[in-house]
Amino acid sequence: xxxLIVADGHYYIDGEDNVYVxxxxxxxxxxxxxxxxxxxxxxxxxxxxxxxxxxxxxxxGEGVEFLPIPPSRGVxxxxxxxxxxxxxxxxxxxxxxxxxFRVPGVxxxxxxxxxxxxxxxxxxxxxxxxxxxxxKGTVKCFARPLVRIxxxxxxxxxxxxxxxxxxxxSGYLQSRYPCRAAVRPAPGYxxxxxxxxxxxxxxxxxxxxxxxxxxxxxxxxxxAFTGYGKGHLTLIDAAxxxxxxxxxIEVRFIGDGPxxxxxxxxxxxxxxxxxxxxxxxxxxxxAVREAIRQTDMFVFPTKAEGLPRVVLEAMAEGLPVxxxxxxxxxxxxxxxxxVDSGDAAGYADAIIKLISSPELMTEHGARNMxxxxxxxxxxxxxxxxxxxxxxxxxxxxxxx
Numbered sequence: 199x200x201x202l203i204v205a206d207g208h209y210y211i212d213g214e215d216n217v218y219v220x221x222x223x224x225x226x227x228x229x230x231x232x233x234x235x236x237x238x239x240x241x242x243x244x245x246x247x248x249x250x251x252x253x254x255x256x257x258x259g260e261g262v263e264f265l266p267i268p269p270s271r272g273v274x275x276x277x278x279x280x281x282x283x284x285x286x287x288x289x290x291x292x293x294x295x296x297x298x299f300r301v302p303g304v305x306x307x308x309x310x311x312x313x314x315x316x317x318x319x320x321x322x323x324x325x326x327x328x329x330x331x332x333x334k335g336t337v338k339c340f341a342r343p344l345v346r347i348x349x350x351x352x353x354x355x356x357x358x359x360x361x362x363x364x365x366x367x368s369g370y371l372q373s374r375y376p377c378r379a380a381v382r383p384a385p386g387y388x389x390x391x392x393x394x395x396x397x398x399x400x401x402x403x404x405x406x407x408x409x410x411x412x413x414x415x416x417x418x419x420x421x422a423f424t425g426y427g428k429g430h431l432t433l434i435d436a437a438x439x440x441x442x443x444x445x446x447i448e449v450r451f452i453g454d455g456p457x458x459x460x461x462x463x464x465x466x467x468x469x470x471x472x473x474x475x476x477x478x479x480x481x482x483x484x485a486v487r488e489a490i491r492q493t494d495m496f497v498f499p500t501k502a503e504g505l506p507r508v509v510l511e512a513m514a515e516g517l518p519v520x521x522x523x524x525x526x527x528x529x530x531x532x533x534x535x536x537v538d539s540g541d542a543a544g545y546a547d548a549i550i551k552l553i554s555s556p557e558l559m560t561e562h563g564a565r566n567m568x569x570x571x572x573x574x575x576x577x578x579x580x581x582x583x584x585x586x587x588x589x590x591x592x593x594x595x596x597x598x
Contacts, residue, residue, distance in 0.1 A: 217256070300323045390581060392578045397570060408560045443546070445553060497521070
């Protein structure tokens with residue numbers, strides 16, 4: 199049985215029909231579904247190119263195919279391509295007996311209701327809270343308030359319609375967007391919980407021992423610089439405050455996107471351009487983890503998440519982590535490591551507290567690594583496979 203899946207992102211198809219993606223949805227991601235299905239077909243926004251942009255990851259491979267719709271970016275392009283996209287989506291869904299939609303997302307939000315009308319089994323993987331993601335100050339778009347209302351309403355409805363719903367959190371998203379299996383249990387409805395992170399079992403080393411040093415390096419990672427929700431400006435403000443108090447630090451931002459120049463300009467405006475570097479988009483999750491590994495702590499003043507995989511990746515490297523108390527983050531970090539996303543002075547205080555005590559950094563790093571072990575691949579893959587097998591079994595039953 200072949201699975202239809204819809205995960206958001208922007209894809210590129212080269213002259214040899216290889217498919218590449220800017221986001222985390224590479225071949226390793228799609229191949230997870232092959233643990234329970236014979237093949238995977240993904241509906242994606244894709245454009246044909248001579249060669250993909252630097253830093254993209256290959257998404258195509260054995261057992262995985264792609265069904266393209268127009269490569270829309272932004273509200274205006276989505277509106278222009280809506281009718282054509284919907285026509286293609288309707289033609290694609292007819293050939294599948296079950297589907298998974300990673301929601302919310304532009305393409306998944308379009309496709310899920312279409313598939314639901316077929317009355318065939320489908321599942322939703324809930325990855326972020328749109329109520330937080332589109333709150334004021336996260337995305338600069340004239341339609342932000344309307345999108346926030348529409349996506350929040352859609353997510354509540356689709357979670358109640360889906361046969362299976364999995365969440366990246368253990369409790370937060372479940373409480374905000376309950377599913378049928380939790381509210382009105384009945385045959386044919388089920389739920390699960392697993393993160394999107396990929397932490398190989400053999401990638402955990404010994405806990406790090408931190409020592410006092412002249413300069414401390416801070417890392418931050420966000421795949422696409424398309425909005426202000428990941429707290430780049432807050433961290434730059436915090437870096438200025440830390441330096442002004444006499445501490446020697448460097449901040450390394452991982453990622454790329456249209457706001458790169460704005461972030462660089464902001465660092466210059468704050469007088470810390472020599473303390474802030476931009477590493478660009480890295481080609482794989484392992485490359486991101488390697489870059490994080492070369493730093494002393496991870497600071498992530500995000501305004502909205504599901505359960506951020508980069509935080510778990512940093513924790514798995516045994517780093518102290520400071521982040522914000524939003525969505526699922528309090529499920530993995532203690533209160534003493536949480537600072538409101540816009541509180542630059544609070545982040546500066548938290549950074550200074552850590553670099554003033556190597557013993558505290560070592561303690562936090564060891565605790566974080568132990569927590570991250572709960573998300574190692576063998577644990578999550580077993581949960582994923584069990585969830586996917588329930589969907590396949592239901593689809594096979596419906597076909598009989």
